[in-house]
Amino acid sequence: MKITAAITGVGGYVPDYVLTNQELEQLVDTNDEWIMTRTGIKERRILKGKDQGASVMGIKAVKQLLEKTNTDPTEVDLLICATVTPDMLFPATANIISNGAGITKAFSYDMNAACSSFLYALATGAQFIQSGLHKKVVIVGADKMSAIVDYSDRANCILFGDGAAAVLLEPNTDGYGVLDQVLCTDGSGEAYLHQKAGGSRRPPSAETLANREHFIYQEGATVFKFAVKSMADVAAQVMARQHLSHDDVAWLVPHQANKRIIDATAHRMGVGPEKVMLNIQRYGNTTSATIPLCLWDYEKQLHKGDNLILAAFGGGFTWGAMHVKWAYNS
Numbered sequence: 001m002k003i004t005a006a007i008t009g010v011g012g013y014v015p016d017y018v019l020t021n022q023e024l025e026q027l028v029d030t031n032d033e034w035i036m037t038r039t040g041i042k043e044r045r046i047l048k049g050k051d052q053g054a055s056v057m058g059i060k061a062v063k064q065l066l067e068k069t070n071t072d073p074t075e076v077d078l079l080i081c082a083t084v085t086p087d088m089l090f091p092a093t094a095n096i097i098s099n100g101a102g103i104t105k106a107f108s109y110d111m112n113a114a115c116s117s118f119l120y121a122l123a124t125g126a127q128f129i130q131s132g133l134h135k136k137v138v139i140v141g142a143d144k145m146s147a148i149v150d151y152s153d154r155a156n157c158i159l160f161g162d163g164a165a166a167v168l169l170e171p172n173t174d175g176y177g178v179l180d181q182v183l184c185t186d187g188s189g190e191a192y193l194h195q196k197a198g199g200s201r202r203p204p205s206a207e208t209l210a211n212r213e214h215f216i217y218q219e220g221a222t223v224f225k226f227a228v229k230s231m232a233d234v235a236a237q238v239m240a241r242q243h244l245s246h247d248d249v250a251w252l253v254p255h256q257a258n259k260r261i262i263d264a265t266a267h268r269m270g271v272g273p274e275k276v277m278l279n280i281q282r283y284g285n286t287t288s289a290t291i292p293l294c295l296w297d298y299e300k301q302l303h304k305g306d307n308l309i310l311a312a313f314g315g316g317f318t319w320g321a322m323h324v325k326w327a328y329n330s
């Protein structure tokens with residue numbers, strides 16, 4: 001009998017502090033109208049406080065997930081943390097989250113595919129379930145984007161926010177869960193979206209600090225063009241492979257980078273706005289957390305058997321889409 005990896009629960013966490021467009025107007029030359037029409041973002045959440053990393057939010061999201069699903073933390077076999085803002089380069093933030101959530105009998109590691117990290121991690125975790133090797137796998141997307149955002153760069157500081165959300169994967173033999181995915185990488189995209197320093201090529205130095213090289217560098221218009229085409233292409237490809245018409249799709253669960261990119265993807269798939277998960281207006285782009293935060297926000301509206309198309313595009317370039325058949329009513 002074929003084993004699939006079903007999502008059997010969702011947990012999430014966003015920090016309390018709300019950074020509004022009005023507050024950003026005080027920091028840089030921008031305005032609410034420009035931000036709303038160009039991106040669809042109204043506000044984002046920011047993790048405040050000294051020595052607070054992405055793991056702080058990841059632990060809260062995973063603890064909620066384990067409580068909601070009545071899962072004993074010691075039964076978890078594997079935890080993968082999708083993140084571009086790990087607490088530190090090593091050890092993995094996944095280890096810190098496991099420790100904080102009482103997950104003591106699992107192995108854990110981080111996965112970085114920029115804004116596609118969650119999709120890559122979900123696809124990877126699903127393999128461990130499908131192979132029959134593991135019974136409980138946690139995938140958590142956690143990013144503290146405020147740690148690498150330059151709040152004097154008006155093109156980028158308006159986009160990003162902090163948050164975390166997690167899903168539990170368990171074996172299913174009735175055809176629910178992760179059914180197909182197409183994942184793509186084009187390394188030539190490095191030029192347009194990256195963080196210049198802090199890694200082994202340009203370790204931190206007085207020069208990298210002075211040049212503000214530890215912040216996100218993005219050529220927005222170029223990334224936008226690639227994102228619109230790639231996310232729509234790959235979503236349509238998964239639908240075709242799975243013989244899904246727009247009527248068969250219950251929900252598009254898109255990475256939340258820009259409402260205009262989301263609208264273009266939905267248009268290409270032929271699905272109306274009522275089928276598109278959207279929370280960019282409240283959280284902005286939380287990178288690895290956008291897709292699971294959508295599932296967290298919309299969980300009550302999901303029904304067993306719903307066909308979901310998850311789609312993402314991010315730095316790397318990385319992009320992909322996935323077909324998930326929802327496994328439960330909440």
Ligand code: UT7
Nearest residue numbers: 030031034038115154155158220221223224227257258314
């Ligand atoms: O999730 C990872 C992948 N990332 C993405 O998917 C992001 C993709 N890119 C985007 O979403 C959009 O390119 C942005 C939202 C970043 C920018 O929107 P845009 O429509 O591409 O604007 P632009 O960069 O072409 O800039 C248009 C104008 C420029 O002024 P000039 O040169 O025409 O005078 C910018 O300087 O808008 C100006 N501008 C702003 N004005 C007010 C840029 N940022 C701002 C701002 N407020 N915050």
